[in-house]
Amino acid sequence: MDDEPADLQRELARLHADSYGWALACCGRRAADAREVLQAAYLKVLDGRARFGGRASFRTWLFGVIRRTAAEERRRDALRRLRLIRLDDAPEPADPGAGAAEGVEQSDEASRLVAVLARLPRRQREVLDLVFYHDMSVAEAADVMGVGVGSARQHYERGKARLRALLEPS
Amino acid sequence: MSDAGERRIRDGFASLRREETAGVPPLAQMLAGRAPRRPRWRLTGVAWGGLAAAAVLVALAGHRLMESRVHARAAAEVARALGPFYGEWRSPTAALLETPGYEMLATIPALGPADSLIGSGPTTTGGRP
Numbered sequence: 001m002d003d004e005p006a007d008l009q010r011e012l013a014r015l016h017a018d019s020y021g022w023a024l025a026c027c028g029r030r031a032a033d034a035r036e037v038l039q040a041a042y043l044k045v046l047d048g049r050a051r052f053g054g055r056a057s058f059r060t061w062l063f064g065v066i067r068r069t070a071a072e073e074r075r076r077d078a079l080r081r082l083r084l085i086r087l088d089d090a091p092e093p094a095d096p097g098a099g100a101a102e103g104v105e106q107s108d109e110a111s112r113l114v115a116v117l118a119r120l121p122r123r124q125r126e127v128l129d130l131v132f133y134h135d136m137s138v139a140e141a142a143d144v145m146g147v148g149v150g151s152a153r154q155h156y157e158r159g160k161a162r163l164r165a166l167l168e169p170s
Numbered sequence: 171m172s173d174a175g176e177r178r179i180r181d182g183f184a185s186l187r188r189e190e191t192a193g194v195p196p197l198a199q200m201l202a203g204r205a206p207r208r209p210r211w212r213l214t215g216v217a218w219g220g221l222a223a224a225a226v227l228v229a230l231a232g233h234r235l236m237e238s239r240v241h242a243r244a245a246a247e248v249a250r251a252l253g254p255f256y257g258e259w260r261s262p263t264a265a266l267l268e269t270p271g272y273e274m275l276a277t278i279p280a281l282g283p284a285d286s287l288i289g290s291g292p293t294t295t296g297g298r299p
Contacts, residue, residue: 009201016197021187083217084216084220086211086213086214106189109182110185112182132183163179167175
């Protein structure tokens with residue numbers, strides 16, 4: 001893909017809904033955080049701080065940028081909680097446990113899934129989200145997560161088994 | 171995995187996707203202004219204190235390391251200078267070991283040439299003299 005700003009914006013527009021869904025997944029389904037992360041990721045792409053090298057698909061690469069941006073944001077929040085850094089004009093960081101309530105209205109089925117996903121380790125949650133929500137292959141998910149395919153497959157299998165057990169009607 | 175389990179997962183994600191897609195903020199709004207809305211961050215007093223303490227610890231550790239290296243180098247110099255005398259060193263109590271006949275213990279007696287040993291052995295006359 002050409003790196004012209006117009007092309008980039010067109011690609012971002014095409015993938016915007018997907019990107020927002022992925023940003024929500026990376027931010028524990030907190031809508032405000034997801035918007036912040038997504039905007040920061042878009043700015044990185046548009047001002048050239050993140051450059052598409054063409055090694056993977058644009059979507060895979062963009063999801064990787066969003067994931068890294070969310071990770072940076074988490075680290076910054078952790079430092080704020082430890083009172084090691086201060087953000088100018090920013091409210092106190094939200095409690096990560098109070099996640100989904102702030103997001104969009106969810107049906108019982110969706111909110112149950114979100115609650116159950118929150119109990120899985122991050123890597124398992126990510127690979128399941130990429131495969132089931134975004135219809136990616138495990139290899140594409142591995143690309144986004146920056147891990148090997150074997151490792152991603154292991155996270156996928158374990159996560160799926162755990163998710164299934166947790167979703168089982170009691 | 172059973173079909174029911176797989177279907178439950180797929181349905182859950184499909185439902186979640188449907189609901190979240192309905193609330194996607196407009197892209198134009200997100201790109202408007204393009205100025206990062208993220209506030210700038212700076213280190214707090216706690217962090218500066220921590221950094222200062224870490225710097226002091228690193229300086230102390232470096233000083234200790236340098237000191238030990240200097241000592242090790244000096245010890246090596248002394249050892250090199252005294253090297254030739256080490257072989258001549260004698261314990262102050264070594265004289266106590268010099269008991270009568272101690273020279274015999276420190277030497278191996280010579281048995282002489284092999285022929286002389288064979289010649290002086292017993293004869294082969296059935297053991298009689």
